[in-house]
Amino acid sequence: MEDTMQVERDRSFEDILENNKHKIYRLCRIYAVSPIEPQDLFQEIVYEVWRSFKSFKGKASIDTWIYRISLNVCLRSKIKLDKKNSHEARLESIQFIKADSEYDEDQEDKFQMLRSCISVLNEVDKSLIVLHLEELSYKDIGVITGLTENHVAVKMKRIRKKLFDCINLKMK
Secondary structure, eight states, X not given: OHHHHHHHHHHHHHHHHHHHHHHHHHHHHHHSOTTTHHHHHHHHHHHHHHHHGGGOOSSSOHHHHHHHHHHHHXXXXXXXXXXXXXXXXXXXXXXXXXXXXXXXXXXXXXXXXXXXXHHTSOHHHHHHHHHHHTTOOHHHHHHHHTOOHHHHHHHHHHHHHHHHHHHXXXXX
């Protein structure tokens, strides 16, 4: 009986991970530098979700719960990496393209411009815009971040203005 429950939990975890892997990886790409770090960060998040899976109580949706874990792991990792890298030089010019994906230079330029503008935001604003780009509602963003829905709406208006100004400067 206990083995059956464990198999069901493992299957459920695999399904949940399969349904959320793209969302998690997009967060990783915002908080980590390509090409290797997003993959490492993804693995850290998967481990943390797996480790915490038994404690999920269902008070929020599983997607909201995973976003919360992902965001917390990303922020912790960024702080740790910033401390470590303060004494190291980065080789950000090294990039790779997956063989099975089509490369769209224009799309990549837009992504890099947006990523660059997001990177100058403070951590709270960065978290909010990343969750917004994941098409989460203000209510869900509030649950994940601990802010009220109204506060999220006000902050998002200001963040969009900052990003708009930043992108316009880069396009000139």
